[in-house]
Amino acid sequence: xxxxxxxxxxxxxxxxxxxxxxxxxxxxxxxxxxxxxxxxxxxxxxxxxxxxxxxxxxxxxxxxxxxxxxxxxxxxxxxxxxxxxxxxxxxxxxxxxxxxxxxxxxxxxxxxxxxxxxxxxxxxxxxxxxxxxxxxxxxxxxxxxxxxxxxxxxxxxxxxxxxxxxxxxxxxxxxxxxxxxxxxxxxxxxxxxxxxxxxxxxxxxxxxxxxxxxxxxxxxxxxxxxxxxxxxxxxxxxxxxxxxxxxxxxxxxxxxxxxxxxxxxxxxxxxxxxxxxxxxxxxxxxxxxxxxxxxxxxxxxxxxxxxxxxxxxxxxxxxxxxxxxxxxxxxxxxxxxxxxxxxxxxxxxxxxxxxxxxxxxxxxxxxxxxxxxxxxxxxxxxxxxxxxxxxxxxxxxxxxxxxxxxxxxxx
Numbered sequence: 001x002x003x004x005x006x007x008x009x010x011x012x013x014x015x016x017x018x019x020x021x022x023x024x025x026x027x028x029x030x031x032x033x034x035x036x037x038x039x040x041x042x043x044x045x046x047x048x049x050x051x052x053x054x055x056x057x058x059x060x061x062x063x064x065x066x067x068x069x070x071x072x073x074x075x076x077x078x079x080x081x082x083x084x085x086x087x088x089x090x091x092x093x094x095x096x097x098x099x100x101x102x103x104x105x106x107x108x109x110x111x112x113x114x115x116x117x118x119x120x121x122x123x124x125x126x127x128x129x130x131x132x133x134x135x136x137x138x139x140x141x142x143x144x145x146x147x148x149x150x151x152x153x154x155x156x157x158x159x160x161x162x163x164x165x166x167x168x169x170x171x172x173x174x175x176x177x178x179x180x181x182x183x184x185x186x187x188x189x190x191x192x193x194x195x196x197x198x199x200x201x202x203x204x205x206x207x208x209x210x211x212x213x214x215x216x217x218x219x220x221x222x223x224x225x226x227x228x229x230x231x232x233x234x235x236x237x238x239x240x241x242x243x244x245x246x247x248x249x250x251x252x253x254x255x256x257x258x259x260x261x262x263x264x265x266x267x268x269x270x271x272x273x274x275x276x277x278x279x280x281x282x283x284x285x286x287x288x289x290x291x292x293x294x295x296x297x298x299x300x301x302x303x304x305x306x307x308x309x310x311x312x313x314x315x316x317x318x319x320x321x322x323x324x325x326x327x328x329x330x331x332x333x334x335x336x337x338x339x340x341x342x343x344x345x346x347x348x349x350x351x352x353x354x355x356x357x358x359x360x361x362x363x364x365x366x367x368x369x370x371x372x373x374x375x376x377x378x379x380x381x382x383x384x385x386x387x388x389x390x391x392x393x394x395x396x397x398x399x400x401x402x403x404x405x406x407x408x409x410x411x
Contacts, residue, residue, distance in 0.1 A: 024347075024348065024357060024360050024363060027346070027348065027363045027364065027367065028363055031366055031367050034367065034370045034374070035103065035370065038102075038370070038374055038377060038378075039103045039104050041378070042101065042102040042374075042378065043102055043377075044102060045099070046097055046098070046099055047099070047100045047105065048095055048096075048097055049097075049098055050093050050094070050095045051077075051093060053068055053092045053093060053094060054070055057069065058070070059089075064078065064079055065077055065078045065079055065083075066079065066083055066084075066094065068094070077094055077096075081096060082097055082098070083095070084096065102377045103373070103377055106253070106254060107254065108377075110254040110256060111373075112366070112370065113256075113259045113369075114259060115369045115372070116262070116362075116365045116366045117258040117259055117261065117262035117365075118258070118320060118336075119336070119339050119340055119368065119369070120265070120361060120362050120365035120366070121261070121265050121313050121316055122143065122310075122313055122314050122336070123340050123343040123344050123361040123365050124266060124358050124361050124362075125139070125269075125309055125310030125313035125314065126343075126349075127273070127344050127347070127356045127357070127358060127360070127361045128269070128272075128273060128309065128310065128356075129211075129306055129307065130341075130344050130345075130351060130356055131282050131283055131349060131353060131354065131355065132282045132285045132286045132302070132303065132306055132353060133286040133289065133352065133353030134204070134211040134303065134307070135211050135212055135215065136200065136211065136215045136310055137212065137219050137337050138216075138337075139310065139311075139333075139336060139337060139340050140219070140223075140334060140335060140336035140337045140340070141220075141222035141223040141226070141333065142192075142197065142222060142311050142314040142315065143193075143314045143315075143317055143318045143321075143333035143336060144222070144226045144318070144331070144332045144333040144334070145193075145222050145225065145226050146188075146189040146190075146192040146193045146196075146314060146315035146318035146319070147189065147321055147322055147332045148229060148235065148328050148330065148332075149189070150185055150188045150192070150315075150318060150319055150328070151238070151322055151327075151328035152235060153184055153185070153188040154181065154237075154239060154242060154322065155235060155236075155237045155238065157176045157181060157184055157239065158176050158181075158237055158238060158239045159237070160176075161175050161176040161180075162175055175239045175241065176239035176241060176242070177239075178239075178246060181239040181241045181242040181246075182241070182242060182246055185242050185319050185322060185323065186316065186319045189318045189319035190312045190315040190316050190319065193312045193314045193315020193316070193318065194309075194311050194312040194315065196222060197307045197308040197309065197310050197311020197312060198304065198307070198308045198311065200214060200215055200307045200311065201304035201305070201306070201307030202304055203218075204303060204307065205300040219337070226330050227330050230330040232330055234328060234329045234330070235328040236326065236327045236328075238322065238326055238327075242323050243322075243323050243324075243326040246323060247320060247324050248323065248324050248326070257323075258320045258323075261316075261320060262362070265313065265316070266358050266361070266362045269361075270357065273356075273357065273358055278302065278305065278306075282302060282306060283354055284297055285297065285299055285302060285303075285353070286352075286353025287353065287354035318332070338386070338389060339368050339389065341393070342364065342368055342389055342393045342396075343361055343365040343367075343368055344356065344360075344364060345393055345396045345397060346363075346364035346367060346368070346393065346396045347359075347361040347362070347363055349361070367392075368389060371392070372385055
């Protein structure tokens with residue numbers, strides 16, 4: 001009689017063994033441990049909490065509390081808790097000073113997640129490239145070019161909506177609506193990134209040159225083009241519906257839209273890599289490109305598609321940058337190649353190809369931002385950030401080689 005596998009004690013042991021060996025589980029543990037250590041040793045800081053009072057609210061102050069009444073509802077703020085009134089009637093705010101943990105402060109946690117989103121979105125595309133056995137050194141330059149072209153498009157859209165003439169007079173009101181600004185901003189940035197990625201992939205396949213050489217060249221060409229177009233000037237004047245109305249929209253006192261978008265991209269990237277034909281072909285090419293050719297996989301087409309997608313995600317990250325900061329600088333994305341590749345490699349992608357995951361890229365990006373955040377919280381000279389990041393890449397590659405030798409695939 002065949003024994004049910006679910007009743008076999010060894011099956012549970014095997015599951016936990018696979019879980020323990022999984023790159024993502026170990027990295028998740030490192031991220032959690034880093035957060036705990038920062039919460040313990042990061043210390044605390046004073047913080048001013050401010051609550052705006054509506055102009056039509058009725059404010060009554062006593063020796064014990066400040067009462068704010070509006071629409072039949074009343075809220076009391078005890079004086080003993082440090083609450084005080086600030087400002088003139090009609091524009092008053094309630095404020096009090098408190099002490100918060102430097103790391104666990106909600107503003108800091110959202111800041112870490114927001115900064116990680118710029119890197120993680122690009123790292124998903126880079127993961128697909130590295131899984132395939134390639135590399136893209138031009139993502140930072142593509143990010144900058146997409147941001148600049150998207151910024152010009154948004155500025156032109158806003159000027160048209162406001163009716164700004166050549167003399168500078170304004171005939172319209174309110175600016176561009178969200179249903180035009182968001183598609184234009186995201187669409188233009190993604191299109192520019194996709195075209196650059198397509199050019200990278202086409203040259204790599206057509207010229208049969210190593211991607212390191214091609215993307216190193218396009219990195220310099222695109223970066224130079226950005227400075228030629230902008231002449232070193234920043235670009236501002238975007239529709240508020242694209243910035244404060246969407247990408248920097250406040251929700252419960254924070255701005256989480258970039259984080260939500262990052263999670264969506266990670267989810268889609270995970271499905272594409274693990275559940276689609278394109279993803280399986282990428283792993284096959286990274287495992288053995290010659291065998292993939294003999295197996296009938298269109299290697300050249302897959303490479304072009306993945307480089308195009310990588311460029312498109314760099315453009316999407318640029319759109320998030322535009323929406324959150326409300327400006328485009330010609331040095332945007334300068335040096336982003338290192339953290340994007342670092343996030344991918346730290347996340348478990350093998351530079352020799354054939355291994356990597358979207359979740360790993362996300363965790364790698366978060367860990368990199370935790371390193372940068374730790375430098376600030378612990379008041380360490382930020383000049384050491386690049387040193388620590390480089391050391392993390394070397395350590396990740398070393399551990400990958402050790403794991404490959406002592407824990408072969410399939411065991």
